[in-house]
Amino acid sequence: MRVHLWFTMATLLLTFGVGLADERLKVVTSNETLAAVAREVGGDRVEVFSLSRGVEDPHYVSPTPSLMLQVTDADLFFENGMELECWVERVLDGGRNAKIRRGAKAHVYACAGISPLEVPSTLSRSEGCIHAHGNPHIWLDPINAKTMAANLVEGLKRVDPEGSEVYDQRYAQFRARIDVAFYGRDLIEVLGSEYCDRLQRSGGLIEFLEAHEYKGRSLIESLGGWRKKMLPLRDMNLVAYHQTWAYLRDAFDLDVVAHVEPKPGISPTPSQISLVRRMIERHEVPAIISAPYYDVGKVRTLAEETKTNAVVLPSGVGADAASVDYFSLFERITDLLLENARS
Numbered sequence: 626m627r628v629h630l631w632f633t634m635a636t637l638l639l640t641f642g643v644g645l646a647d648e649r650l651k652v653v654t655s656n657e658t659l660a661a662v663a664r665e666v667g668g669d670r671v672e673v674f675s676l677s678r679g680v681e682d683p684h685y686v687s688p689t690p691s692l693m694l695q696v697t698d699a700d701l702f703f704e705n706g707m708e709l710e711c712w713v714e715r716v717l718d719g720g721r722n723a724k725i726r727r728g729a730k731a732h733v734y735a736c737a738g739i740s741p742l743e744v745p746s747t748l749s750r751s752e753g754c755i756h757a758h759g760n761p762h763i764w765l766d767p768i769n770a771k772t773m774a775a776n777l778v779e780g781l782k783r784v785d786p787e788g789s790e791v792y793d794q795r796y797a798q799f800r801a802r803i804d805v806a807f808y809g810r811d812l813i814e815v816l817g818s819e820y821c822d823r824l825q826r827s828g829g830l831i832e833f834l835e836a837h838e839y840k841g842r843s844l845i846e847s848l849g850g851w852r853k854k855m856l857p858l859r860d861m862n863l864v865a866y867h868q869t870w871a872y873l874r875d876a877f878d879l880d881v882v883a884h885v886e887p888k889p890g891i892s893p894t895p896s897q898i899s900l901v902r903r904m905i906e907r908h909e910v911p912a913i914i915s916a917p918y919y920d921v922g923k924v925r926t927l928a929e930e931t932k933t934n935a936v937v938l939p940s941g942v943g944a945d946a947a948s949v950d951y952f953s954l955f956e957r958i959t960d961l962l963l964e965n966a967r968s
């Protein structure tokens with residue numbers, strides 16, 4: 626009898642478990658940062674696959690048949706957009722899955738509604754398609770991550786309306802966690818998330834906090850999170866390999882005085898290297914920063930020659946072992962910048 630009961634329960638559990646697994650939406654993303662956002666808002670309702678790894682350059686991924694196969698049975702496709710991923714169109718063409726094609730109901734651009742930085746005054750593709758419409762590395766500003774997640778939630782609700790409540794709840798939790806991680810709990814309680822974002826977007830958050838008091842205490846004392854952690858580095862001059870860090874720069878009031886690439890996607894030339902050397906000599910530059918998939922050897926040589934630090938920064942989730950989700954990514958970036966703040 627006992628054996629029979631156990632068998633029945635096990636069968637029920639198995640059936641139930643398999644049923645759940647079968648019902649999960651297959652969400653395919655172009656990179657691991659988007660996959661991390663998808664896991665945050667999708668929870669148990671989604672199974673997430675990334676087409677590229679964080680240690681790969683998100684601009685250049687080979688559109689192999691195995692990637693095409695991955696999107697063939699996808700229920701939703703989530704890509705950054707702003708032409709970060711020039712390779713995705715070939716993957717989607719090869720996957721022959723009409724419901725996730727660009728413009729279809731189950732396709733989501735993370736960038737929708739985000740104002741791009743560094744939009745060129747003239748559109749030119751003579752040197753490749755990357756950054757032709759502005760800087761696409763939008764996820765390196767925590768405010769943008771909230772918009773990216775909101776865009777995904779809209780897409781998830783279109784393809785899985787039954788999960789709407791779950792997606793809304795999980796989005797609200799993600800949003801709240803970003804707010805606390807970026808500004809600290811005290812400041813959010815005093816000013817609210819939207820007002821903090823408005824001040825931050827205007828570039829005047831810190832000045833406002835320094836100029837105002839709440840209950841007899843300067844508001845700057847309420848600041849916490851990554852924004853407070855990075856205060857000692859305000860106006861720090863950096864040299865970067867690629868124009869990866871524009872949104873991070875603005876999020877933390879940093880300054881990038883030169884890039885090792887003369888233009889996004891163009892290999893360094895001797896004249897550009899000379900220019901970078903001069904900029905490092907002219908400005909106090911504690912670090913040359915680079916994502917791991919660029920020519921780190923060149924960055925280290927340049928740093929040695931100019932007596933500064935070479936810092937390999939994770940540019941997205943999965944770009945190093947410690948950056949396993951959106952929050953650990955920013956912990957890692959801020960830790961590494963602080964460690965290397967002095968040359």
Ligand SMILES: [Zn+2]
Nearest residue numbers: 755868869889
């Ligand atoms: Zn780029």
